[in-house]
Amino acid sequence: xxxxxxxxxxxxxxxxxxxxxxxxxxxxxxxxxxxxxxxxxxxxxxxxxxxxxxxxxxxxxxxxxxxxxxxxxxxxxxxxxxxxxxxxxxxxxxxxxxxxxxxxxxxxxxxxxxxxxxxxxxxxxxxxxxxxxxxxxxxxxxxxxxxxxxxxxxxxxxxxxxxxxxxxxxxxxxxxxxxxxxxxxxxxxxxxxxxxxxxxxxxxxxxxxxxxxxxxxxxxxxxxxxxxxxxxxxxxxxxxxxxxxxxxxxxxxxxxxxxxxxxxxxxxxxxxxxxxxxxxxxxxxxxxxxxxxxxxxxxxxxxxxxxxxxxxxxxxxxxxxxxxxxxxxxxxxxxxxxxxxxxxxxxxxxxxxxxxxxxxxxxxxxxxxxxxxxxxxxxxxxxxxxxxxxxxxxxxxxxxxxxxxxxxxxxxxxxxxxxxxxxxxxxxxxxxxxxxxxxxxxxxxxxxxxxxxxxxxxxxxxxxxxxxxxxxxxxxxxxxxxxxxxxxxxxxxxxxxxxxxxxxxxxxxxxxxxxxxxxxxxxxxxxxxxxxxxxxxxxxxxxxxxxxxxxxxxxxxxxxxxxxxxxxxxxxxxxxxxxxxxxxxxxxxxxxxxxxxxxxxxxxxxxxxxxxxxxxxxxxxxxxxxxxxxxxxxx
Amino acid sequence: xxxxxxxxxxxxxxxxxxxxxxxxxxxxxxxxxxxxxxxxxxxxxxxxxxxxxxxxxxxxxxxxxxxxxxxxxxxxxxxxxxxxxxxxxxxxxxxxxxxxxxxxxxxxxxxxxxxxxxxxxxxxxxxxxxxxxxxxxxxxxxxxxxxxxxxxxxxxxxxxxxxxxxxxxxxxxxxxxxxxxxxxxxxxxxxxxxxxxxxxxxxxxxxxxxxxxxxxxxxxxxxxxxxxxxxxxxxxxxxxxxxxxxxxxxxxxxxxxxxxxxxxxxxxxxxxxxxxxxxxxxxxxxxxxxxxxxxxxxxxxxxxxxxxxxxxxxxxxxxxxxxxxxxxxxxx
Numbered sequence: 001x002x003x004x005x006x007x008x009x010x011x012x013x014x015x016x017x018x019x020x021x022x023x024x025x026x027x028x029x030x031x032x033x034x035x036x037x038x039x040x041x042x043x044x045x046x047x048x049x050x051x052x053x054x055x056x057x058x059x060x061x062x063x064x065x066x067x068x069x070x071x072x073x074x075x076x077x078x079x080x081x082x083x084x085x086x087x088x089x090x091x092x093x094x095x096x097x098x099x100x101x102x103x104x105x106x107x108x109x110x111x112x113x114x115x116x117x118x119x120x121x122x123x124x125x126x127x128x129x130x131x132x133x134x135x136x137x138x139x140x141x142x143x144x145x146x147x148x149x150x151x152x153x154x155x156x157x158x159x160x161x162x163x164x165x166x167x168x169x170x171x172x173x174x175x176x177x178x179x180x181x182x183x184x185x186x187x188x189x190x191x192x193x194x195x196x197x198x199x200x201x202x203x204x205x206x207x208x209x210x211x212x213x214x215x216x217x218x219x220x221x222x223x224x225x226x227x228x229x230x231x232x233x234x235x236x237x238x239x240x241x242x243x244x245x246x247x248x249x250x251x252x253x254x255x256x257x258x259x260x261x262x263x264x265x266x267x268x269x270x271x272x273x274x275x276x277x278x279x280x281x282x283x284x285x286x287x288x289x290x291x292x293x294x295x296x297x298x299x300x301x302x303x304x305x306x307x308x309x310x311x312x313x314x315x316x317x318x319x320x321x322x323x324x325x326x327x328x329x330x331x332x333x334x335x336x337x338x339x340x341x342x343x344x345x346x347x348x349x350x351x352x353x354x355x356x357x358x359x360x361x362x363x364x365x366x367x368x369x370x371x372x373x374x375x376x377x378x379x380x381x382x383x384x385x386x387x388x389x390x391x392x393x394x395x396x397x398x399x400x401x402x403x404x405x406x407x408x409x410x411x412x413x414x415x416x417x418x419x420x421x422x423x424x425x426x427x428x429x430x431x432x433x434x435x436x437x438x439x440x441x442x443x444x445x446x447x448x449x450x451x452x453x454x455x456x457x458x459x460x461x462x463x464x465x466x467x468x469x470x471x472x473x474x475x476x477x478x479x480x481x482x483x484x485x486x487x488x489x490x491x492x493x494x495x496x497x498x499x500x501x502x503x504x505x506x507x508x509x510x511x512x513x514x515x516x517x518x519x520x521x522x523x524x525x526x527x528x529x530x531x532x533x534x535x536x537x538x539x540x541x542x543x544x545x546x547x548x549x550x551x552x553x554x555x556x557x558x559x560x561x562x563x564x565x566x567x568x569x570x571x572x573x574x575x576x577x578x579x580x581x582x583x584x585x586x587x588x589x590x591x592x593x594x595x596x597x598x599x600x601x602x603x604x605x606x607x608x609x610x611x612x613x614x615x616x617x618x619x620x621x622x623x624x625x626x627x628x629x630x631x632x633x634x635x
Numbered sequence: 636x637x638x639x640x641x642x643x644x645x646x647x648x649x650x651x652x653x654x655x656x657x658x659x660x661x662x663x664x665x666x667x668x669x670x671x672x673x674x675x676x677x678x679x680x681x682x683x684x685x686x687x688x689x690x691x692x693x694x695x696x697x698x699x700x701x702x703x704x705x706x707x708x709x710x711x712x713x714x715x716x717x718x719x720x721x722x723x724x725x726x727x728x729x730x731x732x733x734x735x736x737x738x739x740x741x742x743x744x745x746x747x748x749x750x751x752x753x754x755x756x757x758x759x760x761x762x763x764x765x766x767x768x769x770x771x772x773x774x775x776x777x778x779x780x781x782x783x784x785x786x787x788x789x790x791x792x793x794x795x796x797x798x799x800x801x802x803x804x805x806x807x808x809x810x811x812x813x814x815x816x817x818x819x820x821x822x823x824x825x826x827x828x829x830x831x832x833x834x835x836x837x838x839x840x841x842x843x844x845x846x847x848x849x850x851x852x853x854x855x856x857x858x859x860x861x862x863x864x865x866x867x868x869x870x871x872x873x874x875x876x877x878x879x880x881x882x883x884x885x886x887x888x889x890x891x892x893x894x895x896x897x898x899x900x901x902x903x904x905x906x907x908x909x910x911x912x913x914x915x916x917x918x919x920x921x922x923x924x925x926x927x928x929x930x931x932x933x934x935x936x937x938x939x940x941x942x943x944x945x946x947x948x949x950x951x952x953x954x955x956x957x958x959x960x961x962x963x964x965x966x967x
Binding site: 075076077150151152153155156226228229231232235236239242244258260261262263264266290292293294295298301305482483484485487488535 | 665667671672675676686687690691694695717720723724725726727731735793797810813814907908910912916917920
């Protein structure tokens with residue numbers, strides 16, 4: 001009761017100050033420390049200028065301080081999600097998916113080759129030490145170019161044709177990275193949910209680096225800590241993304257105070273956080289974030305019991321009705337945000353399958369088109385997704401500027417007749433007594449689809465596809481296994497077709513990398529060996545030998561050299577067109593929804609949003625630091 | 636006697652070596668290793684993976700070495716009290732397990748005491764009052780206890796607690812004590828929270844013990860020495876406690892062997908459901924994510940507990956029951 005009264009008072013106070021002036025008012029939890037001199041006053045903690053968070057959304061309002069935000073995660077390691085939700089980056093995406101400076105004051109970009117980064121003057125780490133160009137220098141000289149800490153050299157995003165940038169410190173708050181050729185990946189990598197960290201809290205990490213403390217001491221520290229080498233100990237301390245070292249200073253809105261292992265992580269406000277609201281209140285509004293660890297399968301039940309204030313991870317669409325049912329009783333709202341996958345479920349014909357007969361078929365354009373035409377997407381949408389999805393091939397989504405209607409519709413309309421005609425053209429006319437078509441070598445056409453065995457959703461979809469493919473004389477069997485076994489089978493060519501989700505970023509702009517569209521990674525289930533070939537710099541896997549795939553790689557390489565937006569948009573267009581026409585992957589239904597449980601008193605959570613890893617960082621893009629608890633509605 | 640004990644102790648060495656090999660092989664059997672399941676897990680959640688970090692970890696953890704070398708490294712370390720390194724937590728295994736072990740022992744200890752405290756009186760009562768209404772009623776409860784799986788009971792209790800009281804049960808202490816050093820207040824908080832898990836975990840074994848005690852005691856009660864004792868006019872209470880009950884306790888002593896490992900793990904699923912910070916869920920997760928040294932050391936610890944427990948119960952039986960002692964002597 002007194003708690004509520006206090007909140008009300010605070011709310012009143014905040015409103016008064018906000019009305020009176022551009023208020024330099026302390027967050028209440030820090031007042032005691034400031035009064036006792038343990039913490040400098042607000043003006044000295046904020047950088048100049050601070051970032052003024054200026055969100056112009058109708059439902060967005062300035063908030064009041066206070067409260068604890070509870071979340072559930074399945075594993076201790078998931079505490080890293082707070083780095084994702086906090087989303088303090090050098091540059092970050094805003095709600096319109098534009099790249100805007102965040103930690104940086106500004107960025108200057110000369111023809112995509114030379115990037116000058118300007119820091120905010122007086123910006124400080126969460127322990128009060130200055131954040132300056134020397135933190136960038138430490139990363140460049142002592143981390144990424146140190147053979148023992150980084151035995152594999154520079155990260156991909158810093159390389160253009162295998163060459164790294166020239167790094168300069170212009171003054172205490174300005175650094176410059178320059179490449180000989182354009183590097184369009186650089187800023188996007190800095191804005192990633194798991195970003196490229198090109199700076200380090202040098203003052204802290206120097207305590208573990210032999211250059212500063214001497215090799216003997218570094219080795220002694222490592223063996224005392226039970227680590228195999230000093231580099232191992234250094235890596236363990238230097239985990240800005242894992243977020244598991246409470247000693248490591250951070251720039252995020254909340255800092256973790258609990259070391260692993262634990263079942264309850266407490267994150268408290270960063271007193272030196274660089275963002276303020278329009279009236280000058282330092283963010284975040286919420287004092288504490290509590291991340292509790294629970295069993296993954298129980299999280300939906302606990303969310304429904306009102307044990308969380310903000311939860312999306314580990315909730316699935318089929319939990320929606322249950323969550324909705326308990327909404328009133330347990331004082332929360334369920335929102336549905338849009339997932340940005342190119343397709344919720346997609347089929348991946350394996351072009352590298354080791355069965356020669358099937359490989360020949362999979363690589364035949366007519367065969368892939370026939371398979372795609374033989375899927376009744378409308379039925380699947382109605383049965384599995386309550387008709388809420390959008391029937392689509394595996395391509396970009398309507399909210400992407402690169403979207404074109406014909407990509408979505410290409411070969412994705414249910415037409416058994418046309419599909420059968422294509423199969424007949426292929427010469428697959430002989431049938432066995434069950435009506436199954438026969439392969440040229442006399443085997444019946446039985447396609448075994450590997451699944452990772454994790455969701456019944458995939459098997460439900462496959463069940464429906466099986467019915468319609470049967471009308472084309474093709475039998476479908478699903479083979480559920482376990483995630484690692486699944487990957488192994490696909491990578492080695494043992495699996496002829498697999499099912500997984502579609503493009504992970506369905507809302508790209510031309511600035512984002514088209515990596516997923518070209519054979520560039522082993523994880524790409526339709527051509528794992530070609531992907532491995534590219535990933536390992538031609539030292540493994542197989543070189544792509546289909547002209548369209550080779551073309552995709554060329555286009556991807558061209559994108560990595562491109563300097564202007566128009567050029568990039570054109571390359572994207574060409575790649576999407578090839579993908580749509582070639583049907584390398586068979587998309588089914590897109591625009592699926594992610595349920596999100598939000599405490600009814602939690603404000604500024606947009607009722608509709610994109611639930612996206614990259615770009616977006618899930619909640620990160622929507623500024624969790626501006627979420628606040630309304631004292632009037634809190635129970 | 637002494638020779639027997641020494642023999643048994645020496646036999647434990649090859650047993651443990653064999654177990655360690657089996658444990659290691661089984662952990663290695665599923666395809667892939669920790670890093671591969673880690674990558675797959677991240678991708679299932681839509682996250683990306685930094686290949687360079689993975690490559691670094693691969694060589695740092697020695698996962699690129701042949702399995703035999705990995706085994707020897709692990710086994711050699713254990714001889715020196717070094718249980719290896721948990722990949723998942725980025726910490727030495729001993730540091731990961733420490734606090735959980737203590738909580739596990741507290742919860743299991745209380746559970747065992749609870750089991751005994753309830754099972755003994757009830758078991759004796761139903762044996763001495765066979766086919767009375769009390770016996771029928773308690774037997775019905777006992778069968779229910781055996782028939783309902785622990786985790787099911789836990790789920791039902793969680794549901795009811797939420798619907799009736801609007802609270803969530805689970806956890807072992809008030810949130811403010813989690814991760815804090817041990818204090819009197821923290822211990823009290825653990826005791827306050829432990830009654831639900833104790834009931835849930837203990838129901839099954841309590842019910843089982845009631846049935847076994849009843850059956851054993853009934854066997855004894857019908858023997859002639861009991862009749863003789865009664866005929867001689869010994870007070871009924873003394874007749875019961877002095878002879879038949881003691882004889883009926885053999886099963887209880889031989890149970891000690893299985894109780895020791897049960898203290899450490901035996902309640903995984905229930906603990907997972909109730910989100911208890913005990914060792915069980917950690918073992919389960921370690922096995923799932925192929926965190927091989929954590930899982931391996933855990934399993935080795937359990938194996939050690941079983942071997943020691945069986946030894947203790949054998950010795951205790953010999954000390955308690957002259958029939959076993961003497962027959963053993965004849966065989967040798």
